[in-house]
Amino acid sequence: MTAVTAHRRTARACTIGAGGIATTGTYLTVMLTPGPGLWLAAGLTTYVTVLLAWCAHRARTTHHREVEEADWEQRHERDQAPDSLTPCCLLAEHSRGAAHSHRCTDVEHRIPARLNRPWSS
Template structure:
């Protein structure tokens, strides 16, 4: 279990609790349900994002393991998170799942060592 999954589960639990609190508050006044339901929707959205990050991390670990064992796994889509956030303009030399991008990635994207 990754930290992303733990966080996603906690957020899902929070979303359920917020929804329950919002619905309970609606028994007094329907307008009182809005804050609870808004918080529930936000927490559910966050849980979905963390769940997606968990799945991505598991897929990257599986890809890396197959790569190290000598297989030629197909690159993930997107190939790396740096490419996703730069619209494919930059690639992470170490974590990109596309072999060609690992070779041709700009050295400027390489993280700098603190030593």
């Protein structure tokens, strides 16, 4: 069963929105008489369609990354020594060798989860 994350729901909503806007744009382009209103409607609907499609792509990519990280975390907790993902985490390109985060999949750069918990007395 495939996990459903908030990013997957966002991707679906953006895909449906892009399809709806593209359909509306096509309908308006066919129904409007040629003129400035037609070009405005066509340009605006094309822009919104491309924007929503890009948002859907980004959300889908983030969803797949979260699923891979969750799978990696489960294998890591079972001591199966999984290989790190590429890139190991979102901080990989900007950390300059420092520790990354508690979600990092590279064991050498990973911050232990207990350091992220609030201090207790």
